Amino acid sequence: MKSLLLFFEHLGMGTLLLLRTLKSLREIGKVLKHPFWEQMDVMFFGSVPLVILTAVFSGLVTTVQIGYYGRGYAPLDYVGVAVAKMVMIELGPVLTALIVAGRIGAGIAAEIGTMRVTEQIDSLECMGIDPVRFLVLPRVLAGMVILPALTIVADLTAILTSSIAADFYIGVPTYIYFHGIRLFFAPKDLWGGLIKSLFFGIIITMVGSHWGFATEKGATGVGKATTSAVVTSSLFIIFADYILTVMIYR
């Protein structure tokens, strides 16, 4: 019962934070001057190596598995299109979001949480500065741009490594691999995945900010907020993935 109450308490607080973030869009001019670019820089360049590494291995694994499942049932010449669609629609956006949730979501919760327990957020309020506009809005806006950008990087990397693996493990030459992609590529595969990643960007940054603002009880509280941010955003990403997939591809 207590856990249920706590769940609804956080859901309410999160919704209020979302509304306050939307309200703070009035002052978007102040955000775009400096903090937005700073967040873009931190989020993108800090995450690119991790995203590339994850995409390399997911490209390799997917190719090898398709080779295994498809042998004897489906023409392996179409392994390219199978991997590309899987990567663009599902693996690219979701894996990137889960990786970024662990890095950026946790970072946001820890940073804002520390500011909460050391009275830095109170200090902002005392100066007449809206902490939501100052801390949350730049992160959410940056997340909305960075997640699709990182997803494109992940898609390209996974498809490229998959084409090499297809040649190496299954014996499908690279030109046939890409020919298959060209033949069956539908723009919806790409933009659908990017729309998903845009929503994942909002989820990761909003959830991280919420747990940061909800932090209490010193260093222990910061640790708990960080863990909660990663767990909550991962669950929300998987839930939102289902909803968005049904809305876009059904």
Add this chain to the structure above:
Amino acid sequence: MIELIDVHKSFGKKEVLRGVNLKVVSGECLVILGRSGTGKSVLLKHIVGLIQPNRGKVIVDGVDINRISEARLYEIRRNIGFVFQGGALFDSMDVFTNVAMPLIENEKFSDKEIEERVMHVLGLVDLQDAAFLMPSELSGGMRKRVAIARALVAEPGYILYDEPTTGLDPIISDRINDLMIELNSQLGVTSVVVTHDIHSALRIADRIVLLSNGVIKVNTKRSDVWNVDDPEFRDFLRVFKALKEIE
């Protein structure tokens, strides 16, 4: 003028403030004295609306701050500087940017004006050389002085100090006391200081109030402190006397 009328505040079952009535007159330095955990900081945070009372009113310059819009509250806060106990400096910014923050956000000042005003207030707290250090590179006393500079930079009418000398050595404490006296007398800033440091209280205060058990038990001019009968207040004075005798 700041006025608290019958302010009550509880956290869960714990009643921290049980009907506080207090007036802070413009230009004075009021010290709120009390033992640790008596709700002094909670009381101070009510004045800027960081904490809302369960019952009662907090009036700043004639406005009940708990009955106004957020935008109006931010406007009122811009006329109040708040010096937090730990300084509450922004870790990711250097001293200069920390102090400049209220001016940068105001958007009325040119870069040159901001630089002049920041260096001026850093000069007042004797920290011009530390302008480009990060907060992590500062000592406790320096952090407090940067926090005072930041509270001062927008030239507020009021400055609220939360335990400004706690955790500092006696020499730095005395420098902070001198600084508060100077700001009060030279710039005419109204100050409210929360402390349990009786030595500091007797140096800087025009008036001292004692917060105990959630109410104001003593409210006296500094010149009349030795005539107060309250046993808890006399305990504070005894500590002060003992220190003086050792000196």
